Amino acid sequence: AKENENFSFQAEIKQLLHLLSHSLYQNKEIAIRELVSNASDALDKFRHVSLTDGKFADDKPLEIQIIPDNDKHILTIRDNGIGMTKEDLISNLGTIAHSGSLDYLKNLTGDSKKDVSLIGQFGVGFYSAFMLADRVEVVTRSYQEDNGWQWESFGTGEFTIAETEVEERGTSIRLHLKEDLEEFTNPERLKFILTRYSTFVPHAIIMDGEHVNNQQPIWVEPKSQLTEEQYDSFYQYLTHRSEEKPLWHLHLSADSPIQFHSILYCAPHNMEKMGFGVMEHGLHLCAKRILVESQCRELLPEYLRFVQGIVDSADLPLNVSRESLQDNTIFRKIAKVLTKKVLDHLQKMSESSTEEYLKFYDEFGMTLREGVNQDFENRMKIAKLLRFRSSDADGEGLTSLDEYLGRAKEDQTQIYYIGGPSLPQVKNNPNLEVFKRKGLEVLYLVDPVDEFMLAQLNTFEEKQIVSVDSADIEFPESTKSADDEQTAEAEEAASTPGFEKVVELFKEAIGEQVQDVRASKRLSEGIATLVSTGGISTQLEQALNMSAQ
Ligand code: ADP
Numbered sequence: 078a079k080e081n082e083n084f085s086f087q088a089e090i091k092q093l094l095h096l097l098s099h100s101l102y103q104n105k106e107i108a109i110r111e112l113v114s115n116a117s118d119a120l121d122k123f124r125h126v127s128l129t130d131g132k133f134a135d136d137k138p139l140e141i142q143i144i145p146d147n148d149k150h151i152l153t154i155r156d157n158g159i160g161m162t163k164e165d166l167i168s169n170l171g172t173i174a175h176s177g178s179l180d181y182l183k184n185l186t187g188d189s190k191k192d193v194s195l196i197g198q199f200g201v202g203f204y205s206a207f208m209l210a211d212r213v214e215v216v217t218r219s220y221q222e223d224n225g226w227q228w229e230s231f232g233t234g235e236f237t238i239a240e241t242e243v244e245e246r247g248t249s250i251r252l253h254l255k256e257d258l259e260e261f262t263n264p265e266r267l268k269f270i271l272t273r274y275s276t277f278v279p280h281a282i283i284m285d286g287e288h289v290n291n292q293q294p295i296w297v298e299p300k301s302q303l304t305e306e307q308y309d310s311f312y313q314y315l316t317h318r319s320e321e322k323p324l325w326h327l328h329l330s331a332d333s334p335i336q337f338h339s340i341l342y343c344a345p346h347n348m349e350k351m352g353f354g355v356m357e358h359g360l361h362l363c364a365k366r367i368l369v370e371s372q373c374r375e376l377l378p379e380y381l382r383f384v385q386g387i388v389d390s391a392d393l394p395l396n397v398s399r400e401s402l403q404d405n406t407i408f409r410k411i412a413k414v415l416t417k418k419v420l421d422h423l424q425k426m427s428e429s430s431t432e433e434y435l436k437f438y439d440e441f442g443m444t445l446r447e448g449v450n451q452d453f454e455n456r457m458k459i460a461k462l463l464r465f466r467s468s469d470a471d472g473e474g475l476t477s478l479d480e481y482l483g484r485a486k487e488d489q490t491q492i493y494y495i496g497g498p499s500l501p502q503v504k505n506n507p508n509l510e511v512f513k514r515k516g517l518e519v520l521y522l523v524d525p526v527d528e529f530m531l532a533q534l535n536t537f538e539e540k541q542i543v544s545v546d547s548a549d550i551e552f553p554e555s556t557k558s559a560d561d562e563q564t565a566e567a568e569e570a571a572s573t574p575g576f577e578k579v580v581e582l583f584k585e586a587i588g589e590q591v592q593d594v595r596a597s598k599r600l601s602e603g604i605a606t607l608v609s610t611g612g613i614s615t616q617l618e619q620a621l622n623m624s625a626q
């Protein structure tokens with residue numbers, strides 16, 4: 078036997094292991110799911126290698142073996158996938174790839190039932206092995222090597238690696254089960270778990286010579302034959318979120334211009350809102366049911382990154398490389414169809430299930446609105462999906478631009494908005510007065526990004542979108558009569574010598590800091606206000622100045 082070499086886990090892993098064995102609620106079943114999913118990934122990687130470099134190909138079927146040993150209390154999960162070199166073992170099974178993952182897990186408290194199942198999303202699924210085992214052995218041989226390696230850890234601070242003979246390519250994870258976990262060598266129990274979590278794994282899972290997951294992939298089946306449960310469980314498989322239901326799903330099949338099947342899902346929560354950085358995203362891309370790429374970003378634009386799912390096309394070659402993907406026209410065509418379908422789906426949803434749509438908008442509106450800038454072609458579709466607070470319901474609830482126009486004066490040529498740091502501040506802005514008096518609705522924007530976006534959008538249904546403090550405001554003719562008297566009065570007041578003096582005094586006092594000081598015809602209650610003469614509102618100007626500092 079060769080020498081053991083000792084290694085220390087990265088500090089974060091030590092903490093994670095501690096968490097896993099102590100504080101977190103433990104749904105131990107998910108450890109099986111994570112290890113099977115890693116085995117499946119390893120098989121995908123090997124298939125990719127063998128397709129791109131023929132010298133590694135052989136005709137052994139790629140499969141996952143589940144081997145329970147009741148006498149020895151050992152459960153082994155074996156794959157003949159890509160395997161690992163010594164360096165792979167050190168970097169893959171000793172460090173956390175994603176920063177932030179641990180912080181999130183640490184913040185989990187009592188009712189963390191749902192959340193521990195997220196472990197797979199954070200790139201730390203492997204360590205769930207220590208929920209089942211107090212000793213884990215990884216015996217592996219890389220497709221590039223003739224020798225193998227044995228990694229071993231007791232889930233404390235260290236692990237060891239030793240060189241060893243391994244007959245075949247691939248990896249075996251040997252779990253020395255904890256004392257009270259005999260159930261995990263019970264074939265019936267294992268079959269239940271595998272069916273529950275791993276039905277959709279795209280490789281054969283074999284236990285006692287029996288193929289456990291021999292099901293048709295659901296995306297090629299007709300919608301009419303599928304149940305909500307099947308859609309939910311496929312979502313859970315794809316996303317590693319075993320307790321979670323998607324907000325909505327969309328099952329598509331197209332024959333032209335490209336043949337493809339697809340199921341798209343929207344997660345119930347926006348991780349970006351919870352303080353994570355920009356989501357990693359992408360759809361699973363399959364060619365004739367075989368996974369080609371698991372996070373294919375080119376299939377949907379950035380602003381739809383909350384959409385997860387799978388796309389399977391018979392028109393794609395199996396060994397597509399990243400480079401060829403990028404200039405593959407088939408591929409761009411699929412993206413175009415998917416984008417349109419998602420936006421149409423959202424539009425329908427906003428009309429027929431308003432409440433559900435608003436729930437969606439509350440989570441992902443901030444992502445969707447990026448599309449106004451990113452996707453010129455679909456800009457108007459996206460604009461229709463936007464929602465804002467407005468003076469119509471005194472800042473309560475949300476309105477669409479279409480609804481706004483439905484309430485607008487017949488001869489109104491502009492859509493008015495006002496920006497501010499908070500709803501009370503927006504509502505008290507003196508620039509609103511004249512709009513209230515004339516019965517004109519104003520959108521309330523408390524997020525500078527919304528203002529920026531509306532400035533970009535510029536018009537909607539041929540109506541100019543303007544800030545209430547813009548010099549370009551045109552009041553509808555029909556609102557003028559009611560207001561005439563006051564305006565005349567104000568004009569008169571403004572032209573009285575007394576006002577000229579006031580204006581002069583103001584200019585002397587603050588003249589350097591503003592472009593101009595004028596007597597106003599707009600105000601009746603407030604005594605002074607700031608207006609903007611450029612294309613953007615004062616609020617946005619301030620926000621831009623702040624971000625420039
Ligand atoms: P993730 O799967 O999200 O990357 P894991 O903690 O589950 O995170 O696994 C960490 C890494 O360990 C994987 O990315 C992979 O490189 C390696 N790995 C785990 N299991 C296997 C296996 N059965 N075969 C080959 N590599 C594996």
Ligand code: MG
Pocket residue numbers: 111114115197200201202203
């Ligand atoms: Mg994993």
